[in-house]
Amino acid sequence: MTDTVRDPYAASEQDTTSGKVFTVTGQDWDSVVAGLDNESDERVVVNMGPQHPSTHGVLRLILELDGETVTECRLGIGYLHTGIEKNMEYRSWTQGVTFCTRMDYLSPFYNEAAYCLAVEKLLDIEGDIPEKATVMRVLLMEINRISSHLVAIATGGMEIGALTVMTIGFRERELCLDLFELITGLRMNSAFIRPGGVAQDLPAGALDKVDEFLALMEKRLPEYAALCNANPIFRGRLVDVGYLDLAGCLALGITGPVLRSTGYDWDLRKKQPYCGYETYDFDVITRDTADSYGRFRIRVDEMWESLKIIRQAADRLRGMEGAPVMIADKKIAWPSQLSIGSDGLGNSTDHIRHIMGESMEALIHHFKLVTEGFRVPTGQVYVPVESPRGELGCHLVSDGGTKPYRAHFRDPSFAHLQAAPAMSEGGQIADIIVAVASLDPVMGGVDR
Amino acid sequence: MTDDANLRTGGVAGEGPNAPPDKEVHEELKDPSSSSSAPGAPPGERSLVDKSAAEGSIADKSLNDKSVVVSDDPGPLPPHQDLDVIDVRHGMFGVTGTGDTSGYDGLVRPVAIPGATERPYGGWFDAVADRLESALTTRAGDTLPKVVIHRGEITFHVAREQLVDVMQTLRDDAGLRFEFCSGVSGVHYPHDSGAELHAVYHLLSMTHNRRVRVEVTCPDADPHIPSVVSVYPTNDWHERETFDFFGIIFDGHPALTRIEMPDDWPGHPQRKDYPLGGIPVEYKGATIPPPDQRRSYN
Numbered sequence: 001m002t003d004t005v006r007d008p009y010a011a012s013e014q015d016t017t018s019g020k021v022f023t024v025t026g027q028d029w030d031s032v033v034a035g036l037d038n039e040s041d042e043r044v045v046v047n048m049g050p051q052h053p054s055t056h057g058v059l060r061l062i063l064e065l066d067g068e069t070v071t072e073c074r075l076g077i078g079y080l081h082t083g084i085e086k087n088m089e090y091r092s093w094t095q096g097v098t099f100c101t102r103m104d105y106l107s108p109f110y111n112e113a114a115y116c117l118a119v120e121k122l123l124d125i126e127g128d129i130p131e132k133a134t135v136m137r138v139l140l141m142e143i144n145r146i147s148s149h150l151v152a153i154a155t156g157g158m159e160i161g162a163l164t165v166m167t168i169g170f171r172e173r174e175l176c177l178d179l180f181e182l183i184t185g186l187r188m189n190s191a192f193i194r195p196g197g198v199a200q201d202l203p204a205g206a207l208d209k210v211d212e213f214l215a216l217m218e219k220r221l222p223e224y225a226a227l228c229n230a231n232p233i234f235r236g237r238l239v240d241v242g243y244l245d246l247a248g249c250l251a252l253g254i255t256g257p258v259l260r261s262t263g264y265d266w267d268l269r270k271k272q273p274y275c276g277y278e279t280y281d282f283d284v285i286t287r288d289t290a291d292s293y294g295r296f297r298i299r300v301d302e303m304w305e306s307l308k309i310i311r312q313a314a315d316r317l318r319g320m321e322g323a324p325v326m327i328a329d330k331k332i333a334w335p336s337q338l339s340i341g342s343d344g345l346g347n348s349t350d351h352i353r354h355i356m357g358e359s360m361e362a363l364i365h366h367f368k369l370v371t372e373g374f375r376v377p378t379g380q381v382y383v384p385v386e387s388p389r390g391e392l393g394c395h396l397v398s399d400g401g402t403k404p405y406r407a408h409f410r411d412p413s414f415a416h417l418q419a420a421p422a423m424s425e426g427g428q429i430a431d432i433i434v435a436v437a438s439l440d441p442v443m444g445g446v447d448r
Numbered sequence: 449m450t451d452d453a454n455l456r457t458g459g460v461a462g463e464g465p466n467a468p469p470d471k472e473v474h475e476e477l478k479d480p481s482s483s484s485s486a487p488g489a490p491p492g493e494r495s496l497v498d499k500s501a502a503e504g505s506i507a508d509k510s511l512n513d514k515s516v517v518v519s520d521d522p523g524p525l526p527p528h529q530d531l532d533v534i535d536v537r538h539g540m541f542g543v544t545g546t547g548d549t550s551g552y553d554g555l556v557r558p559v560a561i562p563g564a565t566e567r568p569y570g571g572w573f574d575a576v577a578d579r580l581e582s583a584l585t586t587r588a589g590d591t592l593p594k595v596v597i598h599r600g601e602i603t604f605h606v607a608r609e610q611l612v613d614v615m616q617t618l619r620d621d622a623g624l625r626f627e628f629c630s631g632v633s634g635v636h637y638p639h640d641s642g643a644e645l646h647a648v649y650h651l652l653s654m655t656h657n658r659r660v661r662v663e664v665t666c667p668d669a670d671p672h673i674p675s676v677v678s679v680y681p682t683n684d685w686h687e688r689e690t691f692d693f694f695g696i697i698f699d700g701h702p703a704l705t706r707i708e709m710p711d712d713w714p715g716h717p718q719r720k721d722y723p724l725g726g727i728p729v730e731y732k733g734a735t736i737p738p739p740d741q742r743r744s745y746n
Contacts, residue, residue, distance in 0.1 A: 078708040253682025408633035
C-alpha cells in the first residue's frame with residue numbers, strides 16, 4: 001500500500017527532460033545539496049511560492065541561482081485573479097464600489113475613492129459633492145494609509161525575522177480597523193465611499209474615538225523608530241538593499257514611497273490635489289538613499305504626516321454636525337439609509353415607513369435607483385489618487401448606460417512588482433525578500 | 449401596441465441632438481430583424497452579437513434608415529464638439545419577442561461618444577497639441593492625431609502605425625516630457641467596426657504636471673498594435689495584461705504571454721463577447737439567473 005500511494009508533496013527527487021527536479025518541504029536542504037553535488041556547475045532554478053510566507057501573498061518567484069547569488073528573477077502572478085473589472089461591467093455604478101473595494105484589500109478606501117471620483121467626473125458633479133463627505137473621505141483614507149503602512153512594515157519585519165515588529169504592527173493596525181468598524185460598520189471592504197458622497201453620516205462619538213486613536217498612536221509610533229531605526233541587524237538587512245534610482249523608477253512606472261526614496265517629492269496629494277488635499281497642512285517625506293531602509297523610514301514618517309491630516313480632518317468634522325454627506329441630487333444619491341435595528345444593521349425603519357406608507361413617488365424612486373441605478377453620460381476618464389503604494393488610477397468608460405462599460409484599475413502593486421528583478425538580480429537570495437517587501441505589493445491589487 | 453410605441457418613441461425623438469424624422473418607425477418596429485439580440489441569444493445578453501447581419505457597421509445602418517430615437521442625454525458638450533456613434537441599442541431590457549406591450553421594445557438608443565474637438569482646445573492643451581503636431585510632421589510627415597477634449601482631459605487618437613513615434617515624441621520632446629506611463633487599458637467596442645479593439649495609454653508629465661491620453665485602435669480581424677515597451681518599459685506587464693484580457697497582440701513585445709489567466713486558457717475574458725459566467729442561484733424558492741443573464745437596461 002505504502003509503495004503504490006505516493007504523496008505528491010513529500011520531499012522527493014526525480015529526473016525530467018530539463019534536469020533533476022527536487023520537491024523541497026523544509027528541513028531537507030542537506031539532501032538537495034547532496035543530490036546536486038555532481039552537477040553543481042549547472043544552474044539551479046528555484047520556485048519560491050506561490051504560497052510562501054515571505055512572498056507577500058500568492059506571488060511566485062522563479063529564481064535562477066548561482067550559489068546564493070540570484071542571476072535571474074522572474075515573477076509569476078495571477079493566482080489571485082478574481083475578474084473584478086469584468087464583474088463591474090455587469091453591476092450598477094453604485095454596486096461597482098462593492099467590487100473594487102476588494103482589489104487591494106489593505107487600502108480599500110483608496111480603491112473606492114478612485115472609482116467614485118471617476119464616476120463623479122464622468123457625471124460632471126465634482127463640484128456638488130458635500131464638503132462633509134469629502135472630509136470624511138480624507139479622514140478614512142488617511143487612517144487607511146496608516147493601517148496599510150503598518151502592515152507593510154509588520155510583514156516586512158516578519159519576513160526578515162523581526163517578529164516583534166510584526167506583532168506591534170498588527171496591534172496598531174487593529175486600532176485603525178476598530179475605527180473603520182465604528183464609522184463604516186465593517187473592518188475591511190466597507191463599500192462606504194459611494195458615487196455622490198459617502199454611505200452614512202459619522203456615528204455619535206466617532207470623533208472622540210479618533211482623538212483617542214491619535215493620542216495612542218503618538219505614543220506608540222516612536223516605538224517603531226526605537227526598535228528599528230538604529231538596530232544594527234535591521235540596518236544590515238535593509239541598507240543598500242533593493243536599490244532603484246530615479247531613472248529606474250520612472251522607466252518602470254514606480255510611484256509612491258519607492259519613488260520618494262530617490263529624493264523626488266512626487267505626491268499626487270500635493271502635485272495634483274483631489275478631495276481638497278491642498279487645504280491640509282502636511283509634508284511630503286523623501287529620502288535619498290533609494291534603498292529598502294529609506295522606504296521603511298518614509299513609511300514611518302508618512303504615518304506621522306497622516307496623523308496630522310487626520311487631526312485637521314477631525315477638527316473640520318466637529319464643525320459640520322448634521323451637514324449632508326450625500327449629494328443633493330436625488331437622481332444620483334442612494335435613496336435608503338442604514339440604521340441599527342433590533343436584528344442588526346439594515347434599512348432604516350423611517351425610510352421603509354416613508355416609501356411603503358407615505359409616498360408612492362418615493363417608492364418608485366427608491367425602486368428605480370436600486371434596481372436600475374442612474375445613467376452616466378458617455379465618455380472616459382482617468383482619475384489617479386495617491387494610495388499608500390503609489391499612483392492608483394481608475395480608467396472608467398461609460399456608454400451612457402446604468403453600468404460601467406469598462407472599469408480598469410492601474411494598481412501600483414502591479415506596476416511595482418516589475419521592478420523586483422531590477423532590484424534583486426546580482427544580489428543575494430535573502431535580499432530578494434527585503435526588496436519585494438520594500439515594494440509592498442498586495443496581490444489582491446496586482447491580480448484584481 | 450404600435451400606436452403606443454410610436455407615440456412613445458416619437459415623443460422623445462425631438463429631444464436628441466440629431467433626431468431625424470420618424471417616418472419609418474413603424475417599419476422598424478415590425479421588422480423582427482431589427483431586434484437587438486441575435487437569434488438564440490440568451491435573454492439579458494446585451495446587443496453586441498449581431499455583427500454579421502449588417503454589411504457596414506450597425507451604427508451606420510441604423511443612422512441611415514432614419515428611424516433613430518435618441519432617448520437619453522449625452523451630457524453637456526461644448527458646441528464645437530461632435531459625437532461619434534459607435535453602437536445602436538434596441539429595446540430597453542435586452543428582451544425581445546415576449547409580447548411586451550409597454551412599447552419599450554421599440555426604443556432605439558445610439559451610443560455616441562465624444563468626437564473630435566476643434567481648436568482652440570483651451571489651457572495648455574493647445575500648446576501640447578502644437579508641439580506634438582510639429583514634431584510629428586518633421587518626423588513622420590503624415591496624418592495628425594484626432595484630438596478629443598472631454599471632462600477636462602485630452603485624448604490623442606493615433607493611427608497604430610504612428611504609435612511608437614508619437615510615444616517617443618511625447619516622452620522625449622523638451623516641451624512635452626511625458627516621462628511616466630500609467631500603462632495600457634483595453635476597451636472592446638464590438639460595434640465600432642474596423643476599430644473594435646481600443647488600447648488606451650495614460651501618460652503623465654511630471655516635469656510639466658500634465659496628463660494626456662493616447663488612444664489607438666485595431667480591428668478584431670487584425671488585432672495588432674505595436675508595442676511601446678521600448679519607450680516605456682513599464683508597459684511590459686500592462687501589455688501582457690491587455691493581451692491576456694482582450695487579445696490585442698502587441699508586436700515587438702519581448703515576451704507576450706498571458707499574465708493573469710492560466711497559460712492554456714481559451715479566449716480573452718474581458719472582451720464583450722466573452723460571457724461573465726455564473727450559475728443560477730435559488731433563494732427562497734425563486735431562481736435568480738447569473739448576473740450576465742439578468743434583465744438589464746440597455
